[in-house]
Amino acid sequence: MPTNRSRFVHVVLALYPRRVRDRYGAEITELLTHSPTPGRDLADVAWCALADRGASLTMSHARPHLLRLTGLLAAPLAFGVALATLASIAVAVLGLLEGFGYRVGYRLVDVVIAASVVPVAVGTVWLARRTGRREHIAAPIFVVPTALALGTIAVASLPYLGEALGETWWATLVSSLCWYAATFALATGGAALNQRARTGAAWTVMVLGGLAILELTCTVYVLLVHRSYGLPSSSAFGAYPVVITGIDPGLVGDPAGQLAEALKGLPALLTVCTAFTLTLVITRATRRHATPKPASTPPATS
Amino acid sequence: MSGLSQLGRFSEPALLILVSLADGAKHGYAMQDDIAALTDERPGPGTLYGAIRRLEEQDYIESLPEQDRRKPYQLTDKGRAALQTELQRMRTVASTGLRRLAVA
Numbered sequence: 001m002p003t004n005r006s007r008f009v010h011v012v013l014a015l016y017p018r019r020v021r022d023r024y025g026a027e028i029t030e031l032l033t034h035s036p037t038p039g040r041d042l043a044d045v046a047w048c049a050l051a052d053r054g055a056s057l058t059m060s061h062a063r064p065h066l067l068r069l070t071g072l073l074a075a076p077l078a079f080g081v082a083l084a085t086l087a088s089i090a091v092a093v094l095g096l097l098e099g100f101g102y103r104v105g106y107r108l109v110d111v112v113i114a115a116s117v118v119p120v121a122v123g124t125v126w127l128a129r130r131t132g133r134r135e136h137i138a139a140p141i142f143v144v145p146t147a148l149a150l151g152t153i154a155v156a157s158l159p160y161l162g163e164a165l166g167e168t169w170w171a172t173l174v175s176s177l178c179w180y181a182a183t184f185a186l187a188t189g190g191a192a193l194n195q196r197a198r199t200g201a202a203w204t205v206m207v208l209g210g211l212a213i214l215e216l217t218c219t220v221y222v223l224l225v226h227r228s229y230g231l232p233s234s235s236a237f238g239a240y241p242v243v244i245t246g247i248d249p250g251l252v253g254d255p256a257g258q259l260a261e262a263l264k265g266l267p268a269l270l271t272v273c274t275a276f277t278l279t280l281v282i283t284r285a286t287r288r289h290a291t292p293k294p295a296s297t298p299p300a301t302s
Numbered sequence: 303m304s305g306l307s308q309l310g311r312f313s314e315p316a317l318l319i320l321v322s323l324a325d326g327a328k329h330g331y332a333m334q335d336d337i338a339a340l341t342d343e344r345p346g347p348g349t350l351y352g353a354i355r356r357l358e359e360q361d362y363i364e365s366l367p368e369q370d371r372r373k374p375y376q377l378t379d380k381g382r383a384a385l386q387t388e389l390q391r392m393r394t395v396a397s398t399g400l401r402r403l404a405v406a
Contacts, residue, residue, distance in 0.1 A: 024351045028347045028351050030330070031330055031347035036344075044346025048346075048351075
């Protein structure tokens with residue numbers, strides 16, 4: 001059988017519910033292998049497999065998947081609330097310190113607010129590892145970034161609250177879509193490396209790629225809005241590290257404050273979403289790689 | 303055809319499978335060839351095994367031990383009776399239709 005046909009056969013068989021595939025998969029493969037009309041027969045098998053899949057999908061089967069999907073869609077809102085809460089606590093503590101006579105500069109306020117991203121990011125990494133080990137999320141490379149991007153766009157679309165993710169809604173939308181496309185591509189590459197037992201390389205690629213994605217996303221946002229803020233386009237490059245750390249080591253210069261004003265909480269939220277997505281994808285890929293496939297049992301004869 | 307009509311869109315391929323197995327056990331590939339000779343249309347593997355699965359669930363056919371890595375299927379007594387009932391019903395419908403055409 002030509003390799004390409006073998007690959008297609010594998011794909012269409014995967015569409016069947018497992019019990020049907022286990023029982024008739026070998027026989028269907030045999031017919032597809034020797035089919036004089038492979039295109040038509042592959043389409044026929046795919047159609048019947050999807051029909052079987054649809055027929056076997058009941059509400060009780062779908063409920064856990066729907067709950068997980070709802071959780072993923074709501075995750076950006078939860079992350080945003082956690083970020084805002086920690087930032088508020090940090091500001092309140094600094095206010096108290098100032099009340100006791102300590103001098104708190106604006107720069108320190110920026111740094112402390114920025115630092116509040118760290119515990120949320122650590123928490124999401126823990127959550128992603130736990131979710132990746134315990135929960136079954138189908139096609140996480142596709143589903144997780146898709147759900148998080150949609151959730152982020154939904155939060156950005158909320159009245160009042162949405163402004164916390166950047167003052168310009170359509171720039172937030174474009175940036176979120178860029179984040180989605182780049183994260184999907186990075187997760188695909190990272191998972192492929194991990195499946196080839198190159199876990200160290202996968203983590204390195206994920207971390208460096210994740211930072212590059214966040215820089216790209218913020219650059220896109222600033223390039224889209226810089227005119228309305230009177231910012232030079234050059235300020236877009238390096239916007240992410242300056243806004244996320246609250247420290248400008250000379251990357252941006254004077255417009256640093258305006259950049260933070262324009263981007264608001266978007267870099268922090270996308271940082272947390274990136275950490276969650278990449279950790280979950282690597283955890284799932286590691287788990288799949290480490291779990292031996294069950295031995296196939298011969299089909300029962302009646 | 304209370305039995306085969308329960309198979310929905312697979313009722314026609316199921317009938318053809320039963321007809322194909324009426325003269326002896328066959329594996330999937332042989333059934334495809336036989337049905338193609340009978341109807342000038344070769345059923346796709348998805349359609350064929352969709353019908354086979356439903357016929358097995360209804361106990362109209364049963365699988366036999368593998369031969370040359372191919373698994374043959376044969377009619378059960380229940381399947382033979384269902385086929386006979388269905389073919390008689392079709393003969394009645396056909397003869398009635400033909401008679402009325404002749405009258406018209």
